[in-house]
Amino acid sequence: MKNCPYCKIEVGGNLKKCPLCQSNLIGEDERPYFPKQTTLKIQSFFYKVQLFIVWTIVIASLGVDFLFHFKVWPSLNVHWSLIVAMWLIVFEFGIIRLFKRGISSSRIMTLFVFIVLGMFSVTAYYVGHLWFAAAWVAPIVVMGTLIANYVLAMLDKSGNAMIYLLTNLVVGIVPYIVFYFSERDCPVTWIVCLMVSVILFVGAIIFKGREVVGEIQRRLSV
Numbered sequence: 001m002k003n004c005p006y007c008k009i010e011v012g013g014n015l016k017k018c019p020l021c022q023s024n025l026i027g028e029d030e031r032p033y034f035p036k037q038t039t040l041k042i043q044s045f046f047y048k049v050q051l052f053i054v055w056t057i058v059i060a061s062l063g064v065d066f067l068f069h070f071k072v073w074p075s076l077n078v079h080w081s082l083i084v085a086m087w088l089i090v091f092e093f094g095i096i097r098l099f100k101r102g103i104s105s106s107r108i109m110t111l112f113v114f115i116v117l118g119m120f121s122v123t124a125y126y127v128g129h130l131w132f133a134a135a136w137v138a139p140i141v142v143m144g145t146l147i148a149n150y151v152l153a154m155l156d157k158s159g160n161a162m163i164y165l166l167t168n169l170v171v172g173i174v175p176y177i178v179f180y181f182s183e184r185d186c187p188v189t190w191i192v193c194l195m196v197s198v199i200l201f202v203g204a205i206i207f208k209g210r211e212v213v214g215e216i217q218r219r220l221s222v
Helices: 038-066 080-095 105-127 130-155 162-181 188-220
Strands: none
Touching: 038 080, 080 105, 105 130, 105 162, 130 162, 130 188, 162 188
8 A cells, every 4th residue: 555755644546646745655556446437538538629629610710711801701791700600619618518418308409409599590690691590490490399399298208308398389489479569470480380389289288288287387386
């Protein structure tokens, strides 16, 4: 067993330094107390590699845009590197952290869709296609998420997917209400999305009535 000549403690295993003062231990090594974490080291290495690639792309795109004044869209007066940086940074510090063990599929999918839609809306605004994104892309994506969350809620035994189904139902209804009270014509895609929302809510009541009521009572504390 090793020992520290300064702290006067004995340290088992094969440590090289004292856990208290970080001085070199003296004595003979013992069998290691803990197995080597090779899997974690490999995962950490690949994470660092992709993190380095992401920041390389961000810095290079900013340099090419602001220093060399290279325009990807010559007809648009927009700094494209800021959009690239936004996507990569949000991907790195937002989306990639959703995919952790123990997080439900419904939560991953719902948060992923909301984050991507937000970034896509910002991008569409700067390139001049915000109305197309709001009237066509967003409702189609929301409908797909609604259907996927409905399937997951029907298959999920723990009941964790129900809250995300109910959240998506609200998202499908709110845009129609906004268009109605603003006295503007609602795009047909959002009307279809509203119909899908109502149909899936009725389906949830029919097949999972008690879980729907219980989830609403639990979230609203009633």
